[in-house]
Amino acid sequence: MNLNRPLKLKNRIQPYAWGSRDALRQLFGIANPDNRPQAEIWMGAHPKSPSMAELKERGDQPLNNLIAEHGDQLLGEGVSRKFGKQLPYLFKVLSAAEPLSIQAHPTKEQAEKGFQRENQAGIPVDAGHRNYRDDNHKPELIYALTPFRAMNGFRPLNDIITLFRQLDSSVLTELLDAFESNLSEAGLKGFYGHLMQLDDLLRKQAVTEALAVAMKSEEPALQELVKLNDKYPLDIGVFSPLLLNLVELEPGEAMFLDAGTLHAYLEGTGLEVMASSDNVLRGGLTPKHVDVAELLGTIRFIPKLSNQIKVDPEVKGNSVNYPVPVDDFAFEIETVDSLTDCRSPETVELLFCQEGNVEIVSDDEEIKLNAADSCLLPAGVHYKLVGKGKIVRVSCKV
Ligand SMILES: [Zn+2]
Secondary structure (H helix, E strand, C coil): CCCCCCEEEECCEECCCCEECCHHHHHHCCCCCCCCCECEEEECCCCCCCCEEEECCCEEEEHHHHHHHHHHHHHCCCHHHHHCCCCCEEEEEEEECCCCCCEECCCHHHHHHHHHHHHHCCCCCCCCCCCCCCCCCCCEEEEECCCEEEEEEECCHHHHHHHHHHHCCCCCHHHHHHHHCCCCHHHHHHHHHHHHCCCHHHHHHHHHHHHHHHCCCCCHHHHHHHHHHHHCCCCHHHHHHHHEEEEEECCCCEEEECCCCCEEEEEEEEEEEEECCCCCEECCCCCCCCCHHHHHHHCCCCECCHHHCECCCEEECCEEECCCCCCCCEEEEEEEEEECCCECCCCCEEEEEEEEEEEEEECCCEEEEECCCEEEECCCCCEEEEEEEEEEEEECCC
8 A cells, every 4th residue: 555645634623612613614604504512623643533635546544554554654754763653743723612621731750650550540541530541641732723722831829819819708718818928939838738629618618709709890800700600600710811921812922831831721722732631630621530639739839921922933935844742743834836746744733724724745646725624644645735824743752
């Protein structure tokens, strides 16, 4: 079978409840006849929902099976050695009409230990209370296609104190006093830990007191608290906007989320690329499993400064690269205007057409990508891009 050519992909849409019902139609013309939420389009080889590779000889094949069979040829030398015989990244279009859970992802080391521990405890990998579904870290980058609102990393410690003091909460006063007398990583960890572990009665009282103040406030963090409470009444996660930086990415801006960074996506459509993993530790705003002890052991309690949030893009000719401090993935957008130089990447690439019509022309075959189409480029394939449009290129470093 000739795998020395671009392989067009068919990708599944995940209908998670928080997904937008019309954003993908507006951006890409993707139909939604049943009016279901269209939360994520997955592109990659994740066994939960692998892309199907179009092969004329054999019909459509799940990409994970194809890689299991022909990984050495597809991935490129060095990829299997470094990441195992798998596609190191997973790429998504993500479209949120509602907030996603507050979460943090483990380091590689934490994931390896946690995965082993839960295996030894005999917890099935697909069990609802399982924290570690694989042994990998999950750094991620989100690139905004529409204005994209999110929370990313802790605010400066004094800002957290100031915002919580505005609530004038009898439940939280003592905790705030203790935190204020120890303005440090440990102080924040203590405060957050106590907050997350308030018993039901105190939690409800704390949120109720907070709402009474926040409903009359013009402070954006408090207004966000009210909005979150509409969706998740009395959930401890509604305090997150007072703890975390509120961020709005404009289209074309991106941010990177490292292991241990507490974060949540609130609203908007973007492209998300991550290491191939499903390891999420949650801190509220979700009906799913929340393991506070494990979360506290994962979060880095270090404030993130406003200039540390967005990725500084590097422009090179017609390409814009969004550098990330991990090797599992790289993310670049190329504007195609007639014809590009020939490339022959050493490692497997995934191309996604963000807009326009672009042909991928290789020695053996040419395929057409319209908006939202994607293809896999096995390592070593010579190709050039012809047409007009924007091509997102996901790759990895070995
Ligand atoms: Zn995340």
